[in-house]
Amino acid sequence: MRILEGVRLAGSQMKSQKLKSFFSLLGVIVGVMFLVVVVGIVEGMDRYVRGTLTEKVFGVHNVTVRRAPWNVVDASDEQWRAWARAPALTYDDMDHLRERITLPATVGAESDRSGEVESSRGMKVENVRIIGATAEMFAIRNWRPDAGRVFSSVEETQGVPVVVLGAGTADVLFEGLDPLGQVVRIRGFPYRVVGVLEEQGSFLGQSLDNLAVAPARSPVRTFLNYHGVVDEIVAMAEAPEFVEPLREQIVEIMRVRRQLRPADLNNFGAQTAEASLAFWDRISNVLFVALPGLVAISLVVGGIVIMNIMLVTVMERTREIGIRKAIGARRHDILIQVLIEAVTLSSTGAIIGAGVGSALTLLVGAVSPLPVAVAAKWIGFGIALGVGVGVASGVYPAARAARLDPVAALRYE
Numbered sequence: 001m002r003i004l005e006g007v008r009l010a011g012s013q014m015k016s017q018k019l020k021s022f023f024s025l026l027g028v029i030v031g032v033m034f035l036v037v038v039v040g041i042v043e044g045m046d047r048y049v050r051g052t053l054t055e056k057v058f059g060v061h062n063v064t065v066r067r068a069p070w071n072v073v074d075a076s077d078e079q080w081r082a083w084a085r086a087p088a089l090t091y092d093d094m095d096h097l098r099e100r101i102t103l104p105a106t107v108g109a110e111s112d113r114s115g116e117v118e119s120s121r122g123m124k125v126e127n128v129r130i131i132g133a134t135a136e137m138f139a140i141r142n143w144r145p146d147a148g149r150v151f152s153s154v155e156e157t158q159g160v161p162v163v164v165l166g167a168g169t170a171d172v173l174f175e176g177l178d179p180l181g182q183v184v185r186i187r188g189f190p191y192r193v194v195g196v197l198e199e200q201g202s203f204l205g206q207s208l209d210n211l212a213v214a215p216a217r218s219p220v221r222t223f224l225n226y227h228g229v230v231d232e233i234v235a236m237a238e239a240p241e242f243v244e245p246l247r248e249q250i251v252e253i254m255r256v257r258r259q260l261r262p263a264d265l266n267n268f269g270a271q272t273a274e275a276s277l278a279f280w281d282r283i284s285n286v287l288f289v290a291l292p293g294l295v296a297i298s299l300v301v302g303g304i305v306i307m308n309i310m311l312v313t314v315m316e317r318t319r320e321i322g323i324r325k326a327i328g329a330r331r332h333d334i335l336i337q338v339l340i341e342a343v344t345l346s347s348t349g350a351i352i353g354a355g356v357g358s359a360l361t362l363l364v365g366a367v368s369p370l371p372v373a374v375a376a377k378w379i380g381f382g383i384a385l386g387v388g389v390g391v392a393s394g395v396y397p398a399a400r401a402a403r404l405d406p407v408a409a410l411r412y413e
Contacts (some may be wrong), residue, residue, distance in 0.1 A: 009067075024309040026046020028389060030347030030357070034380040035299075036138060036357025036374075041364065042287045042373035049284075061240060062140060062273065063247045065089065065097075065233040065254065069269025079265050086267035088229045091216075093257070094134070100253050101248050104238040108136030109216065111224040111231040116187045117165075117212050120171040128169055129211040130186055140236045143213070148180045148195030151215055159217035163191040167199040168209030186212060189219040243272055287314045299389050306345055307393035343390035350386020354379045 064070070068083035074191060094109045101107065110133040117128045135153040137143070143164075144152070151162050163184060170179045170193075179193045200208040214220045216230070223230065237246045250270050258267060305349050365372035 010140055025302075025307045025344055025349035025352065027301075028299060028346050028386050031297075031299035031302050031361065031389075032350045032353030032386050035385070036354055036379060037360050037364065038374045039288070039378045040357070040361035040374050041370055042284065043288075043375050043378065044283045044365065044370065046095070047373055048371035061237040061243050063235045063243065064239070064252055064271050065093075065235070065250060065271075066231065066269045066271075069271045082267045083269070087258070089228070089231070089233055089268070090228045091230060092228065092375045093254070094230065094233045094372045096257055097235065097250060097253055099292070101235065101246070101249060103237055103242050103249060105242070105246055106136050106139055106236045107234075108134040108140050109230040109232065109233045110134070110137050111216070111221075111229075113224055115187050115223070117169060117173065120183050121174075123173045123175070125169050125210065128209065128278075129166075130166040130220060130224070131211060131213045132216040132224045132402065133213055134216050137234065137236040140234050141311035141387055145195040146176075148193070148197040149215075150195055156215035156217060159215055159219070159221075161191045161213065161218050162194045164195040164197060164211040165193055166197050166207075166211035166213075168207050169212055170196045184212070186214065186220060187223050191218075209369050241329050249382065250404060287336070299385060302348070302349065303393035304387040306390065309345075338341050342393055346386045346390025348392065350383045350389075353386065354382045355380070 036064045067086050067088055082253055087107075091109065094107060096108045110131055112129055112131040114127050115130045116126055117130070118124045118125055130135075133156075135151060138150045145164065146167065148164070150164050151160070163186065165173070165179060165184070173179065173184060174182065179196055182193045183190050184193060185191070191212075197209070197211075197213075202208055221227070235246055235250060237243045247270050252266050253264065254270070255264075255266065260267070358379060361374050362374050364370055
């Protein structure tokens with residue numbers, strides 16, 4: 001009952017002194033609001049990066065083998081030297097892996113460079129991602145044709161000059177015309193369009209549809225890599241539980257192939273999507289700690305304001321406190337009442353701030369390209385933080401009110 005009475009008294013206090021209550025709550029409202037907005041943006045970025053990198057860039061079940069792993073930040077100098085001296089990957093390495101991998105997996109290879117693609121109508125697209133790939137890469141990358149077909153393994157082996165265009169590249173080159181059967185030039189070489197891929201969207205502002213995929217052994221090989229060399233070999237496991245065992249098996253096969261001794265460091269990189277996301281884990285961890293921490297400073301300011309307001313309130317109600325003590329109220333009764341009032345104030349501000357912050361987060365997602373996510377756990381965290389601010393800011397005023405001498409309080413004017 002004392003809790004309900006304290007909440008009721010705090011509510012009547014806010015109604016009777018609206019302006020003072022508003023300024024009391026302002027710091028908490030602003031703090032929780034921006035906490036929810038900032039964390040919503042960071043959470044949205046985290047989900048976006050993880051989802052896009054995992055599904056569209058690396059592949060959920062893929063193990064990627066490169067001369068050196070992508071985006072490693074904590075390798076030793078000795079390891080970097082081993083990668084720098086490493087031989088390039090080749091189609092022979094791909095065939096070797098295909099023959100010796102015992103787990104259910106699909107193995108392919110690709111190389112890519114940026115370049116210009118020109119249609120027979122004279123339309124050009126700059127900075128196209130030109131990919132020389134084996135036929136298996138369509139399944140590995142989950143590239144599905146929206147029109148036409150993908151090239152076959154026979155066409156890839158024979159180096160037939162056919163190409164599958166990304167949706168964005170096809171739209172610019174042919175502007176609504178049917179691209180199937182048309183001829184485009186890639187670095188001067190003529191290619192017949194046999195398919196157009198489904199739209200994939202973008203990643204961090206970069207289109208994933210501005211690409212052209214040609215057979216790895218077609219004429220594109222002359223500018224993508226030296227003869228027989230590939231940028232990366234990719235193996236796709238059939239199920240998630242096979243991904244790490246597949247990676248370990250690939251490492252073992254490549255070490256034996258390159259005659260590395262047990263003490264030798266790997267002179268190649270074999271990464272899964274999870275390993276490749278290690279760099280983002282570091283960034284996101286910093287963002288999740290640093291940005292809310294900076295925003296929480298306003299909560300400290302809000303707590304100080306509430307504490308000062310509660311001190312003024314205690315002073316204004318000195319005679320009331322004296323009367324309550326005179327008729328039997330104990331010290332901890334006064335302490336709890338004042339503390340509940342402070343918590344009610346800050347909780348109200350936190351709830352308002354969480355609501356406004358959620359609305360602003362959704363507005364940011366609607367009017368800007370930033371990915372956002374309104375997570376219930378962070379709204380709860382913001383409200384809990386507001387309650388904590390109320391407790392912290394109410395302790396001193398409550399203790400001061402509880403220590404008042406009833407006789408002196410009754411005489412207070």
